[in-house]
Amino acid sequence: MSLHPVLAAVTDRIRSRSAASRSLYLAGLERARTKGPVRQALGCTNLAHAYAAAPAGDKIMLREMRRPNLAIVSSYNDMLSAHQPYERYPEILKRAAREAGATAQFAGGVPAMCDGVTQGEPGMELSLFSRDVIAMATAVALSHNMFDAALCLGICDKIVPGLLIGALHFGHLPTIFVPGGPMPSGISNDEKARVRQRFAKGEVGHEALLASEEKSYHSAGTCTFYGTANSNQMLMEVMGLHLPGAAFVPPNTPLRDALTAAAAKRAAEIGAEGAEYTPVGRVVDERAIANAIVGLLATGGSTNHTIHLVAIARAAGIVIDWDDFRDLSDVVPLLARVYPNGRADVNQFHAAGGMGYVIGELLDPGLLHGDTLTVAGEGGLARYRQQPCLDEAGRLAWRDAPRESGDASVLAPAAAPFSTDGGLKLLAGNLGRAVVKTSAVKPEHRRVEARARVFDTQEAVMAAFDLGELQRDFVAVVRYQGPRANGMPELHKLTPILGVLQDQGFHVALVTDGRMSGASGKVPAAIHVTPECLAGGPLARVRDGDLIVFDAEHGVLEARVDAAEWQARRPADAALEDARQGMGRELFAAFRANALGAEQGAITFLAAEPAAPATAAHVAPVHDHFAFTRGVTA
Structure with a gap:
């Protein structure tokens, strides 16, 4: 189906507005690309430092420089539930890289703070700026010039935007984002909000409020309401920076581990020396940014992205503003009802059809650019109409997402949306x-x-x-x-x-x-x-x-x-x-x-x-x- 005229017009406007800065950005990307894997030009002392602690087998491959080397940049810490599952990821990724004939090194960690912990506290006044600290920390991690591709491990509010901004300043490197997944559902969001309001009115005390919050935030994984953290995961999917369907698979499950391993193998395939070279600076183009705005609107995502998407786009030489959000909101239908826009949580959203369903419903009426470059390869964004699964042998596979909503109170078709605008x-x-x-x-x-x-x-x-x-x-x-x-x-x-x-x-x-x-x-x-x-x-x-x-x-x-x-x-x-x-x-x-x-x-x-x-x-x-x-x- 042809592109919706408003999406086409907004994208053309973005492209025209960004012509000078995007051209300069892409010229810089090409200059970095033509140098080839930079580690080939590193001196002997530099190289010896870079793999001194590597296992013997990895050291041989790194020394020969004939196989891709992947950078792992992670926001792991064990205080925050969303990031705690990342403790296991580096070993999974390194093992998968070796199976693909590549190597992977933990290039660096980035800070990860939680607005849920700092809410109303002095630390909240560092929160927004932590995004740019994370971008700089990502740049430091990638600055050793040892890498052919990157794997970014991040979930929450400022972490994913910061990682992506940092990665885009190394736009010649292919980059795949590796999510962690949501925690199991706790008490209903309605009940959580009811207790908070009763506490505000003085009807219940501190102990009752804390007991309610503990039932909401109770396990490893991302918070299950549709705030900035889960909006981040939606955006990485609709921009083609995740493997298809990876956003909301729960942590510490066989399917999640299989997707994590597959991300490393895919990063090795799309590296600079491979036949499918897919630099992140080419993936994030004007079409991908427009798709991100559409996805945000169609799912009722976080208002924080009226700030973060602007900064992400700017890191790729692309200029957007709130007029673009407004004009797309007028024509993009609201397809999801997830708290705070509804009663469901992201686990119910995922079970009802999730991202595969939403992307399909937006592609059919021409409300997404389907011809974008993605880390999944051929097929463009249509690949993201699929859902991951394990076959009978326990191997990772993909199947078509359902064409009908599994829960009409959570996901609606584009032909009969919850609202005709993006809210x-x-x-x-x-x-x-x-x-x-x-x-x-x-x-x-x-x-x-x-x-x-x-x-x-x-x-x-x-x-x-x-x-x-x-x-x-x-x-x-x-x-x-x-x-x-x-x-x-x-x-x-x-x-x-x-x-x-x-x-x-x-x-x-x-x-x-x-x-x-x-x-x-x-x-x-x-x-x-x-x-x-x-x-x-x-x-x-x-x-x-x-x-x-x-x-x-x-x-x-x-x-x-x-x-x-x-x-x-x-x-x-x-x-x-x-x-x-x-x-x-x-x-x-x-x-x-x-x-x-x-x-x-x-x-x-x-x-x-x-x-x-x-x-x-x-x-x-x-x-x-x-x-x-x-x-x-x-």
Whole structure:
């Protein structure tokens, strides 16, 4: 079937916008490729250092340099459930590489922090910037010039984007992402949310809340709600960077181990010296980025990817913005209902047909580019309509995914979707540009017109709730939460209390230059407001009592304040010192100083624009693509 005209138009727009930076990126990729396996040019001392500790058999192959050598870059740690299964992976991967006539070396580890652990804590203010630390750590791991391909082991929020950004700076290397899989289902997400709201109202205590959380997060594997971690796995699949169907197979199972081994064997086949050379910088092209946006919208994925996908694209010389998300959202149907957009978890999503079903339903009406390059080889994205399985002999095989949903409450066909749009809206007005995830918000809550209550921290909102000051219609404006202010933490602790107020019949909404994450739920939230307050953003002009119009249906975010008064207002002062001291936050001063805005991916590895005063020029947001290409030389 022919490509949907809106997908075609958006992709063409991305390609045109990116022409200069993408051309420079690909030229750099070709220069790196033509040098061949770099280890052939390493000196004897360099080589001896590089395989001094290798097993004897591997050492022979590494010395002869006739077989591919694979880099393993892992986010393993045993504190975080999603990453604990990676403890076993290096040995599986090395053994499989040897069976394929190759070698594999553990090239480096990257940090992995959990927003679920740091939520509401000072460490959360390192979270977004950890993505760029991971990208740099990936570059360090690959910088030894010993490798023909890479295997990236990562799951959660910032880890996969960071690994991919780092890998794309070695775009000549084929790269396969190796997932870990979700933990078994615990208590229902509805029950978890109910207990959280009861705790917020003071109806249950700490022990009851902890018991509920322990039943939700109880085993090795990824959290089972559809937040950023599981959105990452969906994206790697729809971008062709996983083996088909690998995203949601549980850890520590024979099928998962078989897929892990197969990833190493496939990486050996697509290395620089093979007949199927598949560099990651060619896989991640304009079509793959457009496919990623479509997949995010069709599954109701994490709002964090309105930041991360921008940064990933930029690492490949590709320029996207929130207009692209908005225009695709208008035509991409919502095919999945997974918490917080529904009651199911990712295990139920996978059992109902999972990624194979979703990709098939999007390919048929031309809502995905089917002709993309993928790590799976011939057949393009159509290969990802398949599901992995073990045959009667216990060997890995693939079969066609079902063409009908296994659970109509979880997966819907494109011809009869849960919603005709992707549930991600762009808001704009005199407060700036923002995104709102509407797929979990009931239509009657998508427009709120109410007076502002202005806060500088989520703790201040919670304190006002505890004092009974929020029992009314209002818009919570939480300011100075952007990347340059305090690292743009998630404000996840606001979800239960705002949900309580909404359930009591009040019209409430959140407007912030911070994040709400993949857990964005039933309360309307205009997030990632840009320009951020510290960069002269107009959100810093809002005062208590201002009338705020939040209209997700018509894309409006405005303060209804007399124009002359609005122009005359100066930004409110920000007390940020407490958000910049302790818990290692001092080490990230350079990240805060250099961070671009949310719509520019909050990137810290390009020079930031200087903070601007709150003048009339910042009332209407400036849409500047030049920031993406400034300073690009290779």
